[in-house]
Amino acid sequence: MAGANIHGYDFGKSQVALSPVSLQELREIEATLGWSDEDARVLARHRDIFEKHAEEMVDTWRAVIGSQPHLAKWFFAPDGKPDEAYKAGVKKRFVQWVRDVASRPHDPAWLDYQEEIGLRHTPVKKNKTEGTLTPDVVPLRFLIAFVPVVTMSTRTFFAAVPDNERRQLEDAWAKAVQLHVTLWARAYAKDGLW
């Protein structure tokens, strides 16, 4: 099973949060994004790229995070230094997330795990998986604002995709990332406003 040996990668497990988002609401969000079956298919057709380069992609983003103190600080222990146990634990799941984006269907188990990921960025569940003492939130503004880095930096890994499909793949990836952040944002919103 994908990610079976990753600590805290609880996809499909009973301890994962239950998403309050219905499949009907998910389909509405997908429609809002312009997400279509063809987007899912183009990601699946090129899943090898994500399988092979997932860790490199995460390393690219982590380098950006590490270079910006306002992004790096959410990974720090109370002593003001990077919490390496936290960083290493999160990284494995972040790499698996890349692979999942390219291959997982948007079904109830997937929806529940997005709820779980959102909560793990907020005081409800941050630090719980690793038992660490980093700050108890990654502020929503950085989650939303980091999307262009995640989408634009990834193009370099799509260089070998034929011209007539590369843009389609870039767009599908961009829509998929925005969809995930949309779902993660639920954990941050005031009641009734998400």
Add this chain to the structure above:
Amino acid sequence: MAGANIHGYDFGKSQVALSPVSLQELREIEATLGWSDEDARVLARHRDIFEKHAEEMVDTWRAVIGSQPHLAKWFFAPDGKPDEAYKAGVKKRFVQWVRDVASRPHDPAWLDYQEEIGLRHTPVKKNKTEGTLTPDVVPLRFLIAFVPVVTMSTRTFFAAVPDNERRQLEDAWAKAVQLHVTLWARAYAKDGLW
């Protein structure tokens, strides 16, 4: 002055909300997005495109909204029909927003107006400008999820931009839109989580 005759376009006016976001925090968000002075410059170099086509762009997005009941309903009066006064009022400011994205510097007045726009999508200020009775929120999920439509549909208006600058313009526009949504999201977030 730009937009001087638009009802409720209160950019720079004393009745606008004061943003609690500092310029330092704004620069952090910009850095997170990969936003640079060059992004501002490429938008400014092509501001004529936005000036000329702003209304067409909004019409494009409005057509998408109108075709999806879960998006259209936030513009409805209590009788379940589109509130034309609300739609018309909002549209003028939406068109002006497009022009502003391409030309306004990211200064304190701009920051305050983004706070105001965010609030006008939530129960704090929605309907106040037009004195209407549409639902009192545009849910955050639709605000975030609509970004790819706004960024990708706009490419058609960039067709005449030289090859070596078109992608740069598309990216600057995408980053700018994401920045605005990031700031608008503040009004939706629980205390301390934005």
